Every structure is written in C-alpha cells, then in structure tokens.
Amino acid sequence: MxxxxxxxxxxxxxxxxxxxxxxxxxxxxxxxxxxxxxGKSTFINSLLGLLPVKxxxxxxxGMAVNKKNEEWKKAIAYLPEKFMLYPMLTGLxxxxxxxxxxxxxADQKRIEQVLRSVSLWDDRNExxxxxSKGMLQRLGLAITLYQDSSLLILDxxxxxxxxxxxxxxxxxxxxxxxxxxxxSSHHLDEIKxxxxxxxxxxxxxxxxxxxxxxxxxxxxGGISS
Amino acid sequence: xxxxxxxxxxxxxxxxxxxxxxxxxxISIAILFRSSALSFDKGFYVLLIxxxxxxxxxxxxxxxxxxxxxxxxxxxxxxxxxxxxKTDHFGSFLIKKCLGLYxxxxxxxxxxxxxxxxxxxFTFQLNLKSYFIFVAAIVCMSLVFLQIGAAIGSxxxxxxxxxxxxxxVWFYFFFLHDFILLSFLPDVxxxxxxxxxxxxxxxxxQAVRMFLETGTGVYSFGHMSRLLxxxxxxxxVFFLLGNxxxxxxxxxxxxxxxxxxxxxx
Amino acid sequence: MKKLTLLSFIFSxxxxxxxxxxxxxxxxxxxxxxxxxxxxxxxxxKTYQGNxxxxxxxxIIGSNHTVIKGDGTGNVIxxxxxxxxxxQLTVTHGSMNRNSAEEYAAIKIYTNNNVVExxxxxxxxxxxxxSQAHDNTIRSNHIKGLGKGEIAAQGNGIHVYYxxxxxxxxxxxxxxxxxxxxxxxxxxxxYENNISHTRYGLHYMYSDENIFKKNTFTMxxxxxxxxxSNHLKLEDNQFVVNYGNQSFGLxxxxxxxxxxxxxxxxxxxxxxxxxxxxxxxxxxxxxxQNQIGIELWASSNEQVFTLNQITENTIPAVTLGGTNDNNSxxxxxxxxxxxxTFPITDLDQDSIGDFxxxxxxxxxxxxxxxxxxxxxLKSPALKIYEKMNAVLKKEAVMFHDPHPxxxxxxxxxxxxxxxxxLLVVGILLKGRHRLCIIFGRNGRKI
Numbered sequence: 001m002x003x004x005x006x007x008x009x010x011x012x013x014x015x016x017x018x019x020x021x022x023x024x025x026x027x028x029x030x031x032x033x034x035x036x037x038x039g040k041s042t043f044i045n046s047l048l049g050l051l052p053v054k055x056x057x058x059x060x061x062g063m064a065v066n067k068k069n070e071e072w073k074k075a076i077a078y079l080p081e082k083f084m085l086y087p088m089l090t091g092l093x094x095x096x097x098x099x100x101x102x103x104x105x106a107d108q109k110r111i112e113q114v115l116r117s118v119s120l121w122d123d124r125n126e127x128x129x130x131x132s133k134g135m136l137q138r139l140g141l142a143i144t145l146y147q148d149s150s151l152l153i154l155d156x157x158x159x160x161x162x163x164x165x166x167x168x169x170x171x172x173x174x175x176x177x178x179x180x181x182x183x184s185s186h187h188l189d190e191i192k193x194x195x196x197x198x199x200x201x202x203x204x205x206x207x208x209x210x211x212x213x214x215x216x217x218x219x220x221g222g223i224s225s
Numbered sequence: 226x227x228x229x230x231x232x233x234x235x236x237x238x239x240x241x242x243x244x245x246x247x248x249x250x251x252i253s254i255a256i257l258f259r260s261s262a263l264s265f266d267k268g269f270y271v272l273l274i275x276x277x278x279x280x281x282x283x284x285x286x287x288x289x290x291x292x293x294x295x296x297x298x299x300x301x302x303x304x305x306x307x308x309x310x311k312t313d314h315f316g317s318f319l320i321k322k323c324l325g326l327y328x329x330x331x332x333x334x335x336x337x338x339x340x341x342x343x344x345x346x347f348t349f350q351l352n353l354k355s356y357f358i359f360v361a362a363i364v365c366m367s368l369v370f371l372q373i374g375a376a377i378g379s380x381x382x383x384x385x386x387x388x389x390x391x392x393x394v395w396f397y398f399f400f401l402h403d404f405i406l407l408s409f410l411p412d413v414x415x416x417x418x419x420x421x422x423x424x425x426x427x428x429x430x431q432a433v434r435m436f437l438e439t440g441t442g443v444y445s446f447g448h449m450s451r452l453l454x455x456x457x458x459x460x461x462v463f464f465l466l467g468n469x470x471x472x473x474x475x476x477x478x479x480x481x482x483x484x485x486x487x488x489x490x
Numbered sequence: 491m492k493k494l495t496l497l498s499f500i501f502s503x504x505x506x507x508x509x510x511x512x513x514x515x516x517x518x519x520x521x522x523x524x525x526x527x528x529x530x531x532x533x534x535x536k537t538y539q540g541n542x543x544x545x546x547x548x549x550i551i552g553s554n555h556t557v558i559k560g561d562g563t564g565n566v567i568x569x570x571x572x573x574x575x576x577x578q579l580t581v582t583h584g585s586m587n588r589n590s591a592e593e594y595a596a597i598k599i600y601t602n603n604n605v606v607e608x609x610x611x612x613x614x615x616x617x618x619x620x621s622q623a624h625d626n627t628i629r630s631n632h633i634k635g636l637g638k639g640e641i642a643a644q645g646n647g648i649h650v651y652y653x654x655x656x657x658x659x660x661x662x663x664x665x666x667x668x669x670x671x672x673x674x675x676x677x678x679x680x681y682e683n684n685i686s687h688t689r690y691g692l693h694y695m696y697s698d699e700n701i702f703k704k705n706t707f708t709m710x711x712x713x714x715x716x717x718x719s720n721h722l723k724l725e726d727n728q729f730v731v732n733y734g735n736q737s738f739g740l741x742x743x744x745x746x747x748x749x750x751x752x753x754x755x756x757x758x759x760x761x762x763x764x765x766x767x768x769x770x771x772x773x774x775x776x777x778x779q780n781q782i783g784i785e786l787w788a789s790s791n792e793q794v795f796t797l798n799q800i801t802e803n804t805i806p807a808v809t810l811g812g813t814n815d816n817n818s819x820x821x822x823x824x825x826x827x828x829x830x831t832f833p834i835t836d837l838d839q840d841s842i843g844d845f846x847x848x849x850x851x852x853x854x855x856x857x858x859x860x861x862x863x864x865x866x867l868k869s870p871a872l873k874i875y876e877k878m879n880a881v882l883k884k885e886a887v888m889f890h891d892p893h894p895x896x897x898x899x900x901x902x903x904x905x906x907x908x909x910x911x912l913l914v915v916g917i918l919l920k921g922r923h924r925l926c927i928i929f930g931r932n933g934r935k936i
Contacts, residue, residue, distance in 0.1 A: 048310050078310040083303035086231065088238040093231070100227040101311050127238070143307070267686065267708040271731055271757060278868070403871035410860050418862075425865070434868065438733070442687070445711055445734035448641075453735060456862060 007056035018204030034201035077144035087129035134165025232325030269349035292374020358440035379480035547573035584614030595619035616645035635666030781867035788812035801829025
C-alpha cells in the first residue's frame, strides 16, 4: 500500500529523515510514533506530496508520489491535526463542500451514511462552531471516509479529546473494513486497541514493528496490560 | 461554483463582511447628508467625487484585510491542506477561492450602491452612465486589493505578518509610490514621459481616479500640451484595464510561488 | 367638365411639388413683412422654415413646440430693427461655416432694445450674437452646443461684440465653445446664468465695467476668464468643479481694478488664477476644497485679499514666478480665514488671530517647472513631499497674512465626532467580550 524507499528530508544542515524505508501493506493499521520533533509531520507531508522529495521514492498503491501525475491522490484521504473546518457552516454543509471538492456533485445518500456511521446525523444542521472537539473530530473523520479511499492518513486523531470522545473515535476506526490506516499517535492505549503495527521514528531513522514487538522492545508492557 | 456558495455562507454568517459593508454604508450616507445642500443638477457629480475621495481610504485596506485573512484562515483551519490533498494544486484552489471572494465582496457592495442610487434619485439629477463608471471604478479597485490581499494571506505565516504587510502595501500605494514619482518629476522630459506615465498609472489608485474623473466628464483634458499628450498616451480606461490585469496576474503568481501552506512559523 | 379637369390638374401639381414647406417659409417671412410695426405674431406648434430677417419692431411668440429651422446657410433669425421681442421658440440649424467672413448665429441682433427670452437654441455656430447692439435683454434662454470637446467647430453660447448695456440673465448654456464671450463690450450685466461644459463659461476680452452676479459655472475648462478687462464686478457667483488639467474657477489676465466679492470657488483645479493683474480686490469669497486655492503670479501687483474663507484646499495659495511683496493679504486690519490648515489662537476674542500667518513652501518650483505636478495634487504624498523638501530645497513665502481672522467652528462636525467617539467608548467598555469572540479564533468561543 505504502512503500517508502530511502527517503531523505533535511532542513538546512539538519537531516530530519535519514534514509527511511517503510512498507505498509493493505489492511494494516500502522501507528506512527516518535518523540515531539522527531519528524512525523515531515514524513506525513512527504507522503502527501506537500514536501518535495529530493532523495528517495514513495509509492502509494504502486504509484509514485510526484507532481507530474497526481493519480495517487485519489487513493489517500488525509485528516490533519488540530483542524477547524469552516465554523460558520453546518456539519452537513462542510461535508457537502468537501464532497464536491472530490466529485463534482455530492452524493447525499453517501453523506448520510457516513454521518450516521460517526453518529453525527442528528447534529448535521448545527454550525460547526457549536460542535465539541469530539464532534469536530468525528466530522473530520466523516469527511475522510466519504472519499472511500483505501488509505487513510490520520494525524493525531484523538489529540485533545476527552476519554469518552476518544472511545467513540476509536470505535469508528476499529469498525472500518478494508482500509489501510496510518495514524500518528502519542496514546499507548490507542495503539494497543486498534493498531496492528507501529512505525517508530527516532533520530531520523524508522523501524517498523508489530505492536507486541514494539511494546516489548521499548519496555512498555504487553498488549494485555 | 461550490467555492462561491461556501464563501457566501461563511461570510454572510460572519461579522467581518458586515462590519466592512457598514463602514461603506455609513460613509456613503454621511457624504449624502453633507452634499444635500448642493444644486440639484450638478450636485450629483460633486457627490460622486467626494464619495470616491473618501471611500478610497477605506476600500483598499478593507479588501486587503478580507483577502488576506480569508486565505490565512484556510491555512489556520487546516482546510487548505485537506483540499490540497484532494484537488490538484494551490493554483487551482486559489482561483476558485478568489472567485468566491470576489463574489462575496462585490455582490453586497454593488447591491448597496444600487440602493444608494435610489436614495440619490430624490436629491439630485442622475446620470446613469456616470454612476455606472463610479461603480465600475469601485469594483476594479476592490478586485485589485482583494487579489493583493489574497497574496499576502498566502505567504504570511501569522496574523501579525498579515497586518504588517497589509499596512505596508496600503502605505506604499497611498504615499510611497507617488512620493517616489514626485522625486523624479523634475527630470521628466518628452523623451521619458511615457515611461513615467506607465509608472504613474501602475498605482491602482491613480488609474482608478483618472478613469472615474474623465469618464464622468468632471476632469477634462482640453488643450493638452505636447508633454501631456505624450503622458496620456492611451485612454484612461485602457490604463485602468492594464493596471487591473497587471496586479491580478502579479498577485496571483506571487501567491502561488511564495505560498506557505502552514499558518505558523 | 373641362374646368373640373383643370382644377384637378392644378391641385395634383401642388401635391406633386410638395409645396408645403416652401409655403411655410414664404409664409413666415412674408407674414413678418406683411405685419405693421409693433404687431404681435403668435406662431403655431409647427416647424417654420428660416432664415428670417426682422426689419421692423415686432413681437413673435411661439407655442410649446414652435420651431424655426434655418437652411444652414446663415443666421436663422436676423434682427435688424429695434424693439423686437422673440419669445418661446426653438431655433435650430444655423450655418456652421467657420470660414465665412461673417460669424453666423441662431439669432443675430444688430439693433437695440430688443428682448429675446425663453428660446431653445440648437445646432448653430453661435447661439445669440449681439453685434454692436445695445440695451437688449437676453433672458431665460437655453443654448446647447456640440459638447465641451469641440472648440474649433462651434462658436459661443452668447457672443457680445462691441455691444453695451445689455442684460443677460437666467440663461442656461452648455456644451458651446465659450458660454458667454464679451469682446469690446462694456457695461453689460450678466445675472443668474448657468453655464456648464464649455471652454470658458465667461470670457471677457477688452470689456470694461461689466457686472456679473449670481451666475453658476460648473464643469467648464475655466469658469470665467477675464482678460484685458477692467473695473468689472463679480459678486455672488458660484464657480464649482471646473476641474481639468489647466482648469480654474476664475482667471484674471492683464485685468485691473476689478471687484470680486461673495463668490464661491469650490472643487476647482485652481480657484483663482491671477497673472499680470493689478489692483483687484477680493473680499468675502469662499475658496474651498480646490486643488490650489489661489495661484498668483509675481507679475501681479496690489491685489487685496480680505475677509475671504480659504479652507480645505490642497494648497491654499501659491505665488509663482518669483516673490512679490506688493500684494496684500489683509486690509484695514482684517485678513482671511485659513481654517484648520493654519490653526491660530484668538485669546482676546476679537476674531483676529493673535499672530500673523506666513506660508512657506517649496512646491512652487515644481508647479512652475513641471506641468505634470498638477496630477499629484490629490495625492496624500504631496504634503509629505513638501515637508521633506522644506529641508532640502529653498522654500519661498507664498503669502503673509498679518491679521488672519478666526471664525466660530461649525458644531455640526464636532457633534458627529462626539457621537462617534461615545459609540467607540461604549463598544470598548461594554462590548469587549463580544469583540473578542468576533475577532477571535474564527468565531469559536475560546
């Protein structure tokens, strides 16, 4: 699904990503873990084509990530960290707008289906500025799910959300079928609950583990604890 | 099209646009009251010129702020990133966004000036052609500064930067540009007057003013000297169109080339 | 039978030849010729063919739609007898030939004591021409020319040539070359005329002791140009929006001993332009919101400016072509009101400022040397340029008013500012929280 080979990114003289190799296969839910400032955002921006790749190669579904051919974009749905959407529009209006950004006309049935799946259908006519953080996050998730892309890239999807809200989001993520997910996270319980793999970024290098391997390697207890 | 609809809903439900429009409305009404003592037949032209001379202090800065903050909010709200991962590239996003901005700013503005025309009907003898030229001048000025504002919003990384750049741009066009030209004015001769004229009309405020005053017949170019004829080497409307094209294109490409996708340092 | 055939034949001849027009023309001139002196001729609502010559005292009164249309070869109506009255007519289609020896007009008056009133004039070289014609009254006529741009192709609205003691009042003239042109014409009175979109609204050449009062001049290249003419009185006139690249409200060129009082000069390129003029008195005028209030060339001497309101002009007054101390900016201890441009104190409350005003500027050099500098008069950069050049370039005294007058400021503007100020304070005190929400993070409550 995602194949990264020898990816190098630097800012000035500092090597943020140093010869990164990563393989994420279909239907894996992979957590991207690292300390603050390790380069997680840089890595994600590179995957999304927002940062030019000077050295290395990134393949999404076998398609190279570059500006010449942007077919690979159709395979990805991305949800950034700390987004706010359009606060003056309602939930439904936000959904419709982003839907029309993907397809020329919004599929209202699909929108309803997705909003119901994140339990926001009843709040669809409220302005987003009145949503709680959890509701906003679920709406963002709904926008990414509308596209029905096979690859979801989520940047800290539960950041700043209360425990009940996090539970709701994780339930939604856990219920997804046939999706490959790369999510950046600082929460161990989240990783334990829904992830199958962990990509650990440290000092510009990346290692991929299964969740169990990661927990044992880094002395963080097993899955059951 | 959906960008226009989205911008419209966002701004109509917000306060920024209404605040800006209310400033224009207040100024227009104040000028109307002040001009009520003027004669019925010629007072219309005096009012238009006075109104323009006052509005010219507000519309550029308001449009700069609206354009800049609108683009910046897309970055701050992360909606820009979400769109860029879906749509083609920043340029196509910017075109659609700007079209939305133009609609959202110009439609209420033109609507207000239509209502204003009805108010004027009770006070002065109207000349529809002149009024249309006045509205066209305001529209052109708004377009230029909205686009420049969008460019500022694109490359700025914080609100303070936006305020700084905006004030600089406003200061440049109001003072600095003419000041530089005044410094060169003693050296203007028949050989270089055309170049001087091109720089003079590069200032959108001068191009718009000349278009308005000549179009309404208030400013006349009777008995032009050779130097002045060479200075006015084409019609004011072409100076304005050239200016509009220049700033729209320059601002657009500046925004695309220098854009910062993130709203923080 | 034969008689009937002959009659029909003659009748059809008339039909074929379309003799109606010719009949009409012959009718009017013939009718005029047939009338006794002092007769009154009432015309119908139709078009009469010119050209006509009136050789006897007559009154001709038209109806609402009476038109006298010339044949384009000369004057439409020539008045060659005294005591003729023309009223309520439309006169059109005089000769537009500018190469002829005679200057043609819609109505040309060669005699005295005539009255021409309520006439609409179109499509003629001159509108009304008074040629050595005295004591005439030209009143409430409407003269329309080809437009402000056409200078050579048309003449003046009213042309007064070697004609004295005429009264020209309440006429409306637009789009002719000059509105009213006085050439060697003395003691004429022009009242309440409205002149717009011409080259010069009023143009005096070698014409003395004329009076013009309560006239309005708008959107001309020049409001009134007084050249080589002396002892004129200009009172209560309005010179408004005479605004072009070389425009002015009032021009005085080699004009002496004129009295200019109670006039309004508003939004002109130059309120007054004074060159080679001597001993003119300017009193109680309002010179407001012009680009240059008064442009005074140093070739002018002994002007007196007193009790004028000279305010809100981009440049209040400028002296060009050298310095000249011979002009007075006050008389009998009373100068002018310079408004907020030159704030002054009046501690003894005698309406005279406590100290004189001297205005120095370096802009005179720019205005003298470079005509394009007029294009920058509306730019806010000009003031800054002036201040900065005060240090670098030589400033010269533009005027020195030893007794500037103070006037009680209008409370109107103060009231507005007070209300606006209270509003702002109210918002800041009570609405801060609201403001934070509005201008905070996208309307989301923080």
